[in-house]
Amino acid sequence: MSLAWSFYISTVLVYLGVDVMACWGLNLQYGYTGILNFSFIIYQSAGAYVAAVLTLGPNTAGSFQQYIGGANLPFPLPIIAGGIAGGLLSAVAGVIALRRLRSDYQAMVFLVISLIATAVVTSDVGLFNGPAGLSLIPQPLSTALNLSLVGYRWFYVGLTAVICLIIYAFLRLITSAPLGRSLRAVRDHEQGAAALGKNVTGLRMTSFVIGGVIAGISGAVLVEFISAWSPGGWLYQETFVLFTALIVGGTANNAGAALGALLVPVAFLEGSRFLPQFGPPGLIDALQWVAVGLMALIFVWFWPRGLLPERRRIIKLPGLPQAGTGQP
Amino acid sequence: MFVHAIGFGIVTAAVMALAAVGFTVQFGVTNILNLAYGDVMTASAFVAYVSHSAGLNPWWGMVLGGLFGAVFSVLLNRFLYTPFIRRGARLFTMIIVTIAVSLILQNCLQAIWGPDFVSANMSAGASVHMLGMIFTTSQLILIAIAAVALAGLHGLLRYTRLGKAMRATASDPELARNCGVPTRRVIDGAWLLSGLLCGLAGVALVTELGSFDFTTGSAFLVPVIAAAVLGGVGQPYGAMLGALVIGLATELAGTYFDPTYKDVVAFGVLIVVLLIRPQGIFAEVASQKEVAA
Numbered sequence: 001m002s003l004a005w006s007f008y009i010s011t012v013l014v015y016l017g018v019d020v021m022a023c024w025g026l027n028l029q030y031g032y033t034g035i036l037n038f039s040f041i042i043y044q045s046a047g048a049y050v051a052a053v054l055t056l057g058p059n060t061a062g063s064f065q066q067y068i069g070g071a072n073l074p075f076p077l078p079i080i081a082g083g084i085a086g087g088l089l090s091a092v093a094g095v096i097a098l099r100r101l102r103s104d105y106q107a108m109v110f111l112v113i114s115l116i117a118t119a120v121v122t123s124d125v126g127l128f129n130g131p132a133g134l135s136l137i138p139q140p141l142s143t144a145l146n147l148s149l150v151g152y153r154w155f156y157v158g159l160t161a162v163i164c165l166i167i168y169a170f171l172r173l174i175t176s177a178p179l180g181r182s183l184r185a186v187r188d189h190e191q192g193a194a195a196l197g198k199n200v201t202g203l204r205m206t207s208f209v210i211g212g213v214i215a216g217i218s219g220a221v222l223v224e225f226i227s228a229w230s231p232g233g234w235l236y237q238e239t240f241v242l243f244t245a246l247i248v249g250g251t252a253n254n255a256g257a258a259l260g261a262l263l264v265p266v267a268f269l270e271g272s273r274f275l276p277q278f279g280p281p282g283l284i285d286a287l288q289w290v291a292v293g294l295m296a297l298i299f300v301w302f303w304p305r306g307l308l309p310e311r312r313r314i315i316k317l318p319g320l321p322q323a324g325t326g327q328p
Numbered sequence: 329m330f331v332h333a334i335g336f337g338i339v340t341a342a343v344m345a346l347a348a349v350g351f352t353v354q355f356g357v358t359n360i361l362n363l364a365y366g367d368v369m370t371a372s373a374f375v376a377y378v379s380h381s382a383g384l385n386p387w388w389g390m391v392l393g394g395l396f397g398a399v400f401s402v403l404l405n406r407f408l409y410t411p412f413i414r415r416g417a418r419l420f421t422m423i424i425v426t427i428a429v430s431l432i433l434q435n436c437l438q439a440i441w442g443p444d445f446v447s448a449n450m451s452a453g454a455s456v457h458m459l460g461m462i463f464t465t466s467q468l469i470l471i472a473i474a475a476v477a478l479a480g481l482h483g484l485l486r487y488t489r490l491g492k493a494m495r496a497t498a499s500d501p502e503l504a505r506n507c508g509v510p511t512r513r514v515i516d517g518a519w520l521l522s523g524l525l526c527g528l529a530g531v532a533l534v535t536e537l538g539s540f541d542f543t544t545g546s547a548f549l550v551p552v553i554a555a556a557v558l559g560g561v562g563q564p565y566g567a568m569l570g571a572l573v574i575g576l577a578t579e580l581a582g583t584y585f586d587p588t589y590k591d592v593v594a595f596g597v598l599i600v601v602l603l604i605r606p607q608g609i610f611a612e613v614a615s616q617k618e619v620a621a
Contacts, residue, residue, distance in 0.1 A: 036423060096599065104361040104419045105557075105602055111363075112550060112595045119592050240427055247424070282443040286435040293432035300421060300428075301412070 003150060010153035012270055017160035018222045019245070019261040021167055024254055025214030026242050031251035031310070032175060033207040034187035036107035038239050039093060039114035040215060045234040046089045047082030047216025048223035049121075049128045052137045054078040055224065065129040075140040079163075079220040086216020087209050094208045098201060114236040122231045133230020140224050156225050163221060167214055171254055174210070183207050184252070237289065241265055244296040250306025259308055264295065333583040334576065339467045341575025342474035343532045347548065348555035348567040349478060350525025354401075356498040356562020357518040359419070359619045360409055363426040366549030367433040368404075368523065369530030372397040373540055374437060376531040377446060390473070390531045397527020398520050404429070405519045413619050422619055430546060437542040445541045448534040470532050477528060481521070481564060490517055498562045551578060551591065554598035573597075 022044055029035045049067075053059075057072040073081070097109040122131050142152055174180055185193040186203050194200050223229045241264060249260020272288055299306065351365055375396040376389030384392075412425050463471075485491035493514045496504040505511045533548055534540040555574045559566025574594050582590040 034420075036420060038427075096603065099603060101602065102419065104423055107420075107423045108361065108553065109599055109602055112598055115550060116592055116595045119589075119595070123586060123589065237431060240431065243424060279439075280442055283439055286438040286443075289435040290432050290439070293428040293430075293435075296424060296428040297432075300417065300425060301415065304416075304421070 006150050007153065010150065010157050012266060013157045014153075014160050014222070014225050015270070016262060016266045017157070017164050018218045019242075019265045020164055020258045021214055021218035021221070022242055023245050023249070023257040023261040024167060024171055025211040025218065026239075027246055027251060027254065027257040028171060028174070028183075028207055028214070029211040030243070030246060031253070031257070032180065032187065033183045033204055034103075035098070035204060035208055036103060036110065037208070037211070038107050038110040038236060038243075039117070040211075040242060041234045041236065041239045042114050042117040043086040043090050043093075043212040043215035044219035044222075045117070045121075045229070046219070047086040048219030048229045049134070050085035050216070051078040051082035051220035052134045052223050052229055053128070054081050055137050055140070056134065065132070065134055066126055067128050067134060068126065078140070078224065079217060082220025082223075083213045083217040086219065087213035090209045090212025090215075091205070094205050094212075098204050098208060111236060114239065118231055118235060128229075131231055133228060133232070135228040135230075137223060137227040137229075139227060160221055160225075163217065167217070168254065175254070179203075179206075240296070241269075241292055244292050244299075247296055247299045247304075247306060250308035250310065252310040253306070253308050256306050256308035256310075260306070264292070268292075268295075330580075330583075333579050335463060336583075337576035337579035339463070339470065339536060339575075340579055341572045342471045343529055343536055344548075344552060344555055344575050345568045345571035346474050346477060346525050346532060347529035347552040348559070348571045349481060349564045350522040350529060351552055352556040352559065352561055352564060352567040353481075353494075353525070354518050354522035355556065357494055358405075358409075358515055360405075360413075360422055361419075361426065362409075363423070363549070364404070364430040364433055365526060366545035366547070366552070367430050367437070368397055368400055368526050368545070369533065369548065370437055370540070370542060370545030371400065371433060372527035372530035373448070373534040373544065374441060375527075376534070377448065386535070387469075390528060390535075393531035394524050394527040397525075397530065398523040401519045401523025401526060402516055406516070417619070419619060434542055434546055441542065443541065445539045447539045448537070466535060470536060473528065473532065477525065478564075478568060481525070484521070485564065490514070494518055547591070550598065551594035554594045554601070557598060558601050 022040070025043075026037065026040050029037045029040070053067045053069055054071045054073045055078045056067070056070050059067055059070040093110070093113050097106060097113065099106075101109065121128055124130070128134055139152065139156075141155075145152065145155060147155055175183075182193065182198050182203050185196070185198060186200050190200055193203075219229075245260035245264035246257055247260070248264055249258065249262075250256025268291070269288060272284070272291075275284070277284065347365075347369065351362075354360070354362060354365075372393035376386075376393040379389045379392045380386055408429065409422070409425065412422065417425060485495060493504065493509045493511075494517060496507070496509055497511050497514045497518075501511050504514075529552075530545055534544060537544065551574050552571075555570035556567045557570070558573060559568070559570035574597060577597065578590045578593050581593040
């Protein structure tokens with residue numbers, strides 16, 4: 001494998017890992033709990049910004065970029081802090097939005113929260129260097145390991161994979177435990193779950209914050225790898241890509257979410273890079289967005305449950321006719 | 329400065345009222361939160377732009393833009409939204425569908441006209457001083473168009489059979505159907521009316537701004553939704569009041585704070601209204617209705 005390919009493939013694999021994590025986080029919120037979180041990308045971004053400023057070191061006067069609360073923490077801490085930041089921001093947003101609202105109003109509140117976050121970070125330059133964003137973020141352990149440039153990238157692929165595995169094990173634990181059953185009950189029949197004594201708002205909040213922590217971790221892992229982060233990369237449309245990935249792959253199914261992450265943000269958006277360039281600049285980007293939108297519509301029409309649908313959970317009780325747990 | 333900001337606020341409010349009333353008529357009758365509304369506004373503005381480039385009078389552009397908005401909205405509902413609802417899409421799924429349509433439409437416009445701003449090519453006309461506020465002639469015409477369109481809508485809803493049927497369908501589609509109201513045609517009428525206002529608002533918006541690109545309409549959509557929700561969904565008079573409040577609030581915020589916070593004010597108002605009084609100022613009950621096709 002030539003050096004250029006090795007370089008490229010390692011990059012795509014890290015992107016894949018990050019997208020898989022993000023899809024799992026969103027799947028917990030949307031697939032398992034039924035929260036239409038159209039601000040998902042800002043929790044990923046919060047994790048990325050926090051991890052970045054905790055790696056960049058103290059903000060010196062006269063530096064080309066300004067940010068708040070710089071520090072120089074050793075390796076795993078910035079990523080953990082990124083997860084905490086994603087969780088905290090979700091807790092705040094959850095307190096605002098997870099009320100008893102019509103589901104379309106709730107989606108709109110999330111969408112507006114995403115727009116507010118973009119407007120604030122873009123116009124308040126002192127926060128995270130405004131529209132230019134943060135750059136030259138040092139890569140973790142790169143001096144300590146003393147690997148070649150490509151060697152380090154493959155090390156990072158391994159690191160991403162390990163974090164993915166930890167998150168997967170954790171999600172499996174949640175979704176197969178009674179908590180997962182409660183979340184699905186809240187999604188399928190809110191009043192029913194409440195009547196059985198489930199704390200509906202509390203369960204929604206739990207799922208929302210855990211999803212936010214996963215989003216924060218995914219952002220932190222990405223920013224430590226690509227060393228830069230700016231508002232242009234986390235507009236509300238990016239959340240729609242993740243939703244499309246879930247719809248294509250299959251909601252409430254972690255394997256489906258991972259498949260969606262592989263197919264939509266990675267295979268489709270990366271794959272179209274290899275097409276010959278044509279038209280004026282910006283045309284290909286625009287057509288990509290058109291294609292993502294069409295993909296979402298086509299899947300909602302033909303395969304609304306995705307390529308790998310949610311497993312039918314059938315509970316057999318002795319002496320009772322067999323009952324399915326079909327959708328309402 | 330305060331009086332000047334009020335003047336700007338009135339012009340913004342006039343444009344916003346056109347858009348918000350159109351939005352609320354459709355949303356009230358069908359319950360589809362059409363997030364592609366802003367992009368239909370942009371598309372109508374491009375129609376006016378093309379007609380103007382072809383040498384037509386700019387005010388003809390406004391007529392053509394309005395007609396385009398009306399026809400496009402009816403077709404969008406007939407051939408996309410209604411089939412999805414017949415197939416079982418509910419509030420939840422329809423959000424994904426309308427966002428997808430919004431992205432498709434927006435990026436088709438970008439693919440055709442490119443990412444740069446285009447000039448609306450409207451001469452502002454002579455400026456007119458009035459009560460300490462300064463308006464250009466075209467701004468006064470915009471305000472007049474908004475007033476005439478909204479008065480026409482008032483007459484339609486109040487005094488015609490279609491208006492009555494529309495209000496009946498908005499409050500209870502099942503009951504309206506049982507009483508012999510042809511709800512499907514009424515819903516088409518709502519989309520037609522809403523699209524007409526949407527197209528007019530799109531052309532008015534870019535006339536006011538002077539130049540625009542493919543994102544102009546969708547950026548304007550959140551303040552429009554804020555005005556509609558503030559007034560109570562399905563309440564055209566509420567939407568007019570909401571537009572006045574949001575229009576003045578954003579222009580005052582833009583004058584006294586950083587102009588970039590103009591939008592944040594509208595966003596904040598929307599969130600606060602949704603949380604405190606999701607039924608808006610005028611409506612009496614917060615409805616938990618489903619989408620209608």
